[in-house]
Amino acid sequence: MTEERLDRLRVRTPEGVSFTFELASPVTRLAAWAVDKATIIAAWSLLSALIMIVGVLSPDLARGAIQIGFFVLATGYGIACEWLWNGRTLGKRLLHLRVMDERGLPLRFSQVVIRNLLRAIDSLPIAYLVGGGAALLGRKAQRLGDFAAATIVVREPPLARTDLGGLVLAKYNSLRGQQHVAARLRAAISPALAYAALQALWRRDELEDTARVTLFAELAAHFRSLTPLPVEADEGISDEQFVRNVVEVVFGAKPGIAADGGPGPASAAAASGG
Template identity: 35%
Template sequence: MTSAPDTLLDGSHTVLTPEYVEFRFTLAGLYSRFLAWLVDALIVLTIAGVVLIVLGYTLGSVPNLAGSLFVVIYFLVDWGYGMALETAWSGQTVGKRVMSLRVIQESGVRIGFYHAALRNLARPVDRLPMMYLVGGATALISGSHQRLGDMLAGTIVVRERRLKVPSALGIVGDESLLADPLFVSRVKKLSTEERDIILAAAIRREEMRMEARLQLFSALSHRLQDVLAMEKPAHLSDEKWTLLVAAALVPPQTKGKRLKSGV
């Protein structure tokens, strides 16, 4: 796994699969992350302001109680906002979506609640002494632009870019399987990590060296046969079998269009 120089600009993060295939991610620079944080901070402050107004109307006669409740609610909103959205939106908040950023695991797959919770619970330390100075300094030192929360959760923040889904993705020699409800239902049960790897391999296969490409699709083919409990049709190569599974994962209306990806 390699990383980029310590700069304010975007760097890169490379993930090496067991088949020695490299997937390169563009790291988000501190400037774009700061702008995303500003958007999110304004949203949190707006929500907190609304809560303060409501508390003022309902508990105006007991200002001490209203003040205490506001502090508690503010911290719950501040922490919960990032945890909830990054879990529901696969590593994005409103600010990150506006700036086309996404949080992923260092291994290149999507984050879950565990990772979102860890990186957001560490925010109070990253914010010290003010305006994320500790987090910013840590990101500058880190080769992968990670603040303390990212190091704790094993996550990185990457830039998304649009990759075109080949319109010929489903034309792999045995389209009849795509109409088989049993095949499609088994494919839909693949884990999020498995889906990400299959789609990334399908979209980026033309960029791979032939030896690495053969190794990757051979490994994916054998893995899919085990997971789906189905034998690969004898007339299909490992790559075409994997592409057939990828075609079942991609809605027909998206083929030939562009999908957002951090890869």
């Protein structure tokens, strides 16, 4: 008996916070791949013109460069984009897709390398028939590269302004005056992670002390790693307060609001697709 195909994947952290991801369909992934393929071909046309110039001086070197150049360019494009853009290529950015670890953990560089190296197999015999077939038949729409790297591709609609009901927002937020920092955080933080941080703040009183400290330490460490911070934006601020500050600026909350009676965790889950 085949396993039922999933449209959404629910991830539960060890600290008890769960959130849901919408899995990207093979058709949407194919559209993103078409954009990436066109980008690679355009870049290759420029690079091959340079190789032809080199060929005038050294035909053997030019032939060798042509034989391996396209593979290196195509593979390097995927690795560089997905690592530097947090799991996204140009095509994925346009279609609001992102590569992530299937357990909801931070994406590792080794995973990015593995899934891109195995594109050579997934693309066989033509037009990604092997990878597309695996994605259509698998529960999590994973091609072979995703299976090997333990990754999934999720759809992330643009982060929308939301009501932060239930949170008492501080009158002073160290990030509020740091417009460039706030902009980098909004660009780097995925909607799923932003909603997960919001749910963590909503549910803080439901967590044991140790679990709460651990959860906010991990969230704060990740957010701090996304952009350089001025000393005044981080000095003397607890991990939980830092996460609260990040959530406020990411969702565009107005300063000094004491939000009472707003939506609870269930509303956040609905806003994040489940």
